[in-house]
Amino acid sequence: MNAFEREPDEVLAELAALREADAPTHGGRVLSYVYDSGLAELDELAARAARLVQPVNGLDPTTFTSVAAMEAGVVGFARRVFHGEAAGEAGPGAPAPGAEVVGSVTSGGTESCLLAVKTARDVWREANHGDERMPRLVAPTTVHAAFHKAAHYFGLELELVPVSADTGAPDVADVVARLDDDVALVVMSAPSYPFATLDPIGEVASATAERGIALHVDACIGGFALAFRDGLPDWDFRVPGVTSLSADLHKYGYAPKGVSVLLQRGRDRQRRQYFATTAWPGYPVVNPTMAGSKPAGPLAAAWAIVQVLGEPGFAELTARATTATATLREAIDGIEGLEVVGDPVGPLLAVRSDASVPSERRVDPHHWADAARGAGWHLQLQPGMFQSDGTVLPHTTHLTVTPVTDHVVGELVPALAAAADAVRGVPAIDGGALVGGLIDRLPGGATALAASSGPDSDTAAALLSAFGLLGGKGAGGALPERMAPVLALVEALPGPLTERLLVELLARVVEPR
Numbered sequence: 001m002n003a004f005e006r007e008p009d010e011v012l013a014e015l016a017a018l019r020e021a022d023a024p025t026h027g028g029r030v031l032s033y034v035y036d037s038g039l040a041e042l043d044e045l046a047a048r049a050a051r052l053v054q055p056v057n058g059l060d061p062t063t064f065t066s067v068a069a070m071e072a073g074v075v076g077f078a079r080r081v082f083h084g085e086a087a088g089e090a091g092p093g094a095p096a097p098g099a100e101v102v103g104s105v106t107s108g109g110t111e112s113c114l115l116a117v118k119t120a121r122d123v124w125r126e127a128n129h130g131d132e133r134m135p136r137l138v139a140p141t142t143v144h145a146a147f148h149k150a151a152h153y154f155g156l157e158l159e160l161v162p163v164s165a166d167t168g169a170p171d172v173a174d175v176v177a178r179l180d181d182d183v184a185l186v187v188m189s190a191p192s193y194p195f196a197t198l199d200p201i202g203e204v205a206s207a208t209a210e211r212g213i214a215l216h217v218d219a220c221i222g223g224f225a226l227a228f229r230d231g232l233p234d235w236d237f238r239v240p241g242v243t244s245l246s247a248d249l250h251k252y253g254y255a256p257k258g259v260s261v262l263l264q265r266g267r268d269r270q271r272r273q274y275f276a277t278t279a280w281p282g283y284p285v286v287n288p289t290m291a292g293s294k295p296a297g298p299l300a301a302a303w304a305i306v307q308v309l310g311e312p313g314f315a316e317l318t319a320r321a322t323t324a325t326a327t328l329r330e331a332i333d334g335i336e337g338l339e340v341v342g343d344p345v346g347p348l349l350a351v352r353s354d355a356s357v358p359s360e361r362r363v364d365p366h367h368w369a370d371a372a373r374g375a376g377w378h379l380q381l382q383p384g385m386f387q388s389d390g391t392v393l394p395h396t397t398h399l400t401v402t403p404v405t406d407h408v409v410g411e412l413v414p415a416l417a418a419a420a421d422a423v424r425g426v427p428a429i430d431g432g433a434l435v436g437g438l439i440d441r442l443p444g445g446a447t448a449l450a451a452s453s454g455p456d457s458d459t460a461a462a463l464l465s466a467f468g469l470l471g472g473k474g475a476g477g478a479l480p481e482r483m484a485p486v487l488a489l490v491e492a493l494p495g496p497l498t499e500r501l502l503v504e505l506l507a508r509v510v511e512p513r
C-alpha cells in the first residue's frame with residue numbers, strides 16, 4: 001500500500017507529543033478522573049487483552065462468542081462481590097423465584113445509570129398503564145448528575161431531597177415522605193461523589209420495598225472498593241429492597257475507560273432494559289445497552305483484570321487506597337482552616353473551609369486547590385449550591401484517592417499543608433462582585449446578560465471571552481491557570497446561563513481550527 005499520506009511512525013510521534021500536554025494519568029498527581037492501581041503490569045495486561053479483541057464487534061455475542069464469555073465472567077464477579085449470588089441452588093439464602101440478580105456490561109457509569117432509570121420507568125409504566133402523570137425519580141441532592149441526564153432523556157421528574165451540610169446524608173423521613181405511587185425509582189449512592197457519603201440505603205429500602213418502589217444503588221465510583229471493606233452497614237444486594245446496582249470497572253476496577261456493570265434483581269425487570277426490533281429489513285436488532293456496534297476492548301481489559309486480581313487482589317488494592325484516605329483525612333483535619341466534610345466512607349473525600357476558626361485563619365478550599373495545582377497536584381473544585389429548602393452546601397475541593405496515592409502520600413501531605421499556608425486568610429472570591437465587574441466590560445453590558453437566558457453561539461462566545469475563558473474567536477484552549485474564579489462564576493451566574501456557556505466552551509474546544 002503506497003497511497004498513505006503520512007508515515008504511521010510520524011503520526012504516532014505527533015500523538016505522543018499531544019499526550020505530553022495531558023494531565024498525568026499515572027503517578028497519583030491527579031486526584032480525580034483517573035484510577036491508578038500503581039501496578040504497571042495491570043495496565044499492560046489491559047492493553048494486551050484489549051488488543052486481542054480489537055477487531056471484534058461487541059454487538060453480537062452469538063457471532064463473537066468471546067464477548068458472551070467475558071461478559072458472563074465480569075457480571076458473575078460483580079454479582080458475587082455485591083452479594084447477588086444465590087447461596088445455593090435451593091434452601092435458605094437462595095433467591096426467591098424471579099429475584100435472581102442478572103446484569104450487563106455497559107460503556108460506563110452514565111450508561112449504567114441511564115439504563116437503570118429507563119428500566120424503572122418502563123416497569124412503572126407497565127404497572128401503572130393509564131397513569132398520565134410524569135413518573136418521579138427521588139434522590140438526594142448529592143446524586144450523580146447522570147441521574148439529571150437520565151430524567152431529562154427519559155421523561156421523569158427529578159425530585160431532589162436536601163442533604164445535611166454536616167453529614168452529606170439525606171434525612172430518611174424526608175425521603176420516605178416523598179414516596180407515592182408516581183415514584184418510579186429512588187436512587188441512593190454508595191458512596192456519593194461530592195462528599196463520599198454512604199446514603200441510608202437499608203432504611204430507605206425498607207420503605208421502598210413496602211410500597212413496591214424500585215431502589216437503585218449507585219455504586220459507580222466506590223462499589224469495587226467498598227465491596228472489599230469490612231464494618232460498613234449493608235448497602236448492596238444483601239439489602240432486600242435494592243432492585244438494581246451500578247458499579248464502574250473503569251474506576252476502582254482499574255480498567256481503561258469504557259466499562260461498567262449494571263446489575264438488576266429479577267430477570268423480568270432486567271429484560272425491560274433491552275431494546276429489540278425486527279421491524280426493519282436489516283438484521284434483527286437486540287441491544288441490552290444504548291450502542292449498536294460496540295468495542296469489546298474495555299470489556300476484555302476488565303475481564304482480564306478481574307481474572308488476574310480476583311477478590312484477594314481487589315482487597316489488597318482497596319486496603320492501600322483506604323490507608324491513604326485515612327492518612328489524608330487526618331492530615332487535612334490537622335491543617336488549620338480546613339476540614340473534611342461529613343463522615344466520608346472513602347476512598348474519596350471533600351474538604352471545606354473550617355468556619356470555627358477566625359476568618360483570617362480560614363482556608364478557602366478553591367484557593368487551596370489552585371495553590372496545590374501550582375505545585376503539581378490536581379485537586380477538583382466543587383461549587384457550593386443552594387438546596388430546595390434554602391440550606392447551602394459549601395463549596396469544596398474533592399480528592400479521589402487511589403492505591404497509587406499510598407505511594408505518594410508522603411509528598412502529598414506536606415504539599416497540601418504548604419498550599420494551605422500560602423492562601424490562609426485569603427477570602428473566597430465573591431462571585432457576585434466578579435460578575436458585576438465583568439458585566440461593564442461585556443459587549444452590550446447588563447442588557448446582554450439579562451437577554452442572555454438563551455444566548456446564541458456567538459453571544460455565548462463573546463461572554464466567555466469577556467470572562468477570560470475563551471481565546472481568540474473560535475479558538476478554544478487549555479483551562480485557565482486558576483480555577484477558583486471560574487467556579488466563582490459558576491456559583492454566581494444563573495444555572496441555565498452557566499450551562500449554556502459551558503456548552504459553548506466545550507463545543508468550541510473541539511471545533512476544527
Ligand SMILES: *Cc1c(COP(=O)(O)O)cnc(C)c1O
Pocket residue numbers: 108109110111113144146189191192193218219220221222248260
Ligand atoms: C463516575 C460516576 C458516575 C458516572 O459514571 P461515568 O463513568 O463518568 O459515566 C455515576 N455515579 C457516580 C457516583 C460516579 O462517581
